[in-house]
Amino acid sequence: MSTARKCPICGKPPVEAFKPFCSKRCADIDLNRWLTGAYVIPARDDEPVNDDLAAGADEDDNI
Template sequence: MSCPICGLETKQAHRPFCSKRCADLDLAKWLNGSYSIPSDNPEDVENALKEVEEAEAKSAGTLPTQH
């Protein structure tokens, strides 16, 4: 089995990766959203925008206005 990050042979201690470095690189990709699949569903887009607006309002200390 080869490492999904660099292609080298995997090591049992870090399986399915060849090293801790490749395992950490994979984790970083998960955490920063590199593995996400974009959605074209309008409802998903609306929900995402609403979440961003709420987060911005919360950090600014104000409540979002209702439309």
């Protein structure tokens, strides 16, 4: 028996069918890390811009 190795993703004991992972899910996660690690994931560009809020507050302070 060899219980020294653990699933590198979650640390659970590996399953024979998916060694060295404990499940297909963890194997997929590791594969995904390999794939995404080779490419830089661009930051999402759909966040609202808050410049209008800051500018509006300044104008209200001027009397």
